[in-house]
Amino acid sequence: MAQSTSVDLSALQNALRSVIEPDQKKDLVTLGMIENLDVNPNGDVRLKVVLTTPAHPEKTAIETAVREAIARVPGVKSVNVTMDAKVRGANRHVAAGAAPGKGVAAIEGVANIIAVSSGKGGVGKSTVAVNLATSLALEGARVGLMDTDVYGPNIPTMMGVTEQPKILNHPTKGEFFIPPVAHGVKVMSMGFLVDPDQPLVWRGPMLHSVITQFCHQVEWGNLDYLIVDMPPGTGDVQLSLAQMVPVTGAILVSTPQEVAMQDVRKAYAMFDKVRVPMIGVVENMSYFQPEDSDKKYYIFGHGGGKILADKFRTELLAQIPIVPAVREGGDTGRPITVATPGAPTSVAFRTFAKRVAQKVAIMAAEGIDPASIIQIGRFN
Numbered sequence: 001m002a003q004s005t006s007v008d009l010s011a012l013q014n015a016l017r018s019v020i021e022p023d024q025k026k027d028l029v030t031l032g033m034i035e036n037l038d039v040n041p042n043g044d045v046r047l048k049v050v051l052t053t054p055a056h057p058e059k060t061a062i063e064t065a066v067r068e069a070i071a072r073v074p075g076v077k078s079v080n081v082t083m084d085a086k087v088r089g090a091n092r093h094v095a096a097g098a099a100p101g102k103g104v105a106a107i108e109g110v111a112n113i114i115a116v117s118s119g120k121g122g123v124g125k126s127t128v129a130v131n132l133a134t135s136l137a138l139e140g141a142r143v144g145l146m147d148t149d150v151y152g153p154n155i156p157t158m159m160g161v162t163e164q165p166k167i168l169n170h171p172t173k174g175e176f177f178i179p180p181v182a183h184g185v186k187v188m189s190m191g192f193l194v195d196p197d198q199p200l201v202w203r204g205p206m207l208h209s210v211i212t213q214f215c216h217q218v219e220w221g222n223l224d225y226l227i228v229d230m231p232p233g234t235g236d237v238q239l240s241l242a243q244m245v246p247v248t249g250a251i252l253v254s255t256p257q258e259v260a261m262q263d264v265r266k267a268y269a270m271f272d273k274v275r276v277p278m279i280g281v282v283e284n285m286s287y288f289q290p291e292d293s294d295k296k297y298y299i300f301g302h303g304g305g306k307i308l309a310d311k312f313r314t315e316l317l318a319q320i321p322i323v324p325a326v327r328e329g330g331d332t333g334r335p336i337t338v339a340t341p342g343a344p345t346s347v348a349f350r351t352f353a354k355r356v357a358q359k360v361a362i363m364a365a366e367g368i369d370p371a372s373i374i375q376i377g378r379f380n
């Protein structure tokens, strides 16, 4: 007969106190990240680890550390760890720290709103937004993608969405859009509303009302991250969005060459005006590397992303090379992160997405670092 062991729950808890969550630098027990800790008389331990995001870059390392810590407790025979996450909104800290104007209201059920911007068009803003959204969804997060680019609403094409959103008549709230889902992401786009052959002239108030609809009359449900593909530049949509909903943070996409001071100054002034914290810069089309060569060709110049990140006193989150499969992914509606998850560029997008999720989690846990919010006079 197998001898029954008795493992003390408190011994297991003590062991778990040796595992430190890298962002908040406290142990998992203190942070309340351990749930359903249980052990049977045979010494089989079960527990759930609840992280701040399913896309945490250290997820595997934390899981391993938990397994090892538990396995070291005398009497333990097996360890069954479930990894889970609860994404908190960083928005309320924005509200507290950055004092947005009147009328800013959260989107019900949406924890974090991340704006993807760029100084000019054609730099890969939509490509970055799409691959950020799909990467987060692949990590198990609940993700929405809102395409507010009135000049080139190409998110439906890039996500391979052919159906229109369904319209539901809510008894009290009026008309509601049910966003189509592609690659695990809920998608809403200006492209659904406008006829590409009948270009519209968008005026401020019209844009404002469409942005209102996109925020409050779309059935987003519960989302961890709502990614917003912005029109290029610093116009009405940016202002409308920031005046309407608490934007968690912005990602700025540029090519290496695009550091024209005039554009940077404009972008800087805009972010300052809307009080949106910077999450970081993505340098896209950084270089081209032929498949059969080690040599990198810096077609659009070198180092621009870093210069831009330094100017904004923020982080260079990623450098994405020029890769034909990235463009093909956009054209065929199967983003590279979905079509070829193992490709180096997909891995680069996934790493970038995890860093974004981690930064947002830190913002939610600690509040926004006021230094991350653009301040007038700090530009040089």
Ligand SMILES: Nc1ncnc2c1ncn2[C@@H]1O[C@H](COP(=O)(O)OP(=O)(O)O)[C@@H](O)[C@H]1O
Pocket: 118, 120, 121, 122, 123, 124, 125, 126, 127, 128, 152, 154, 284, 285, 320, 321, 322, 323, 324, 326, 327, 328, 330, 331
């Ligand atoms: N890293 C890349 N490698 C190859 N092609 C890219 C890359 N990034 C973007 N593209 C292509 O460049 C074009 C412009 O990108 P897009 O994301 O639409 O830019 P934006 O939204 O800033 O206007 C698209 O055809 C897209 O597929």
Ligand SMILES: [Mg+2]
Pocket: 125, 126, 127, 149, 152, 154
């Ligand atoms: Mg675009």
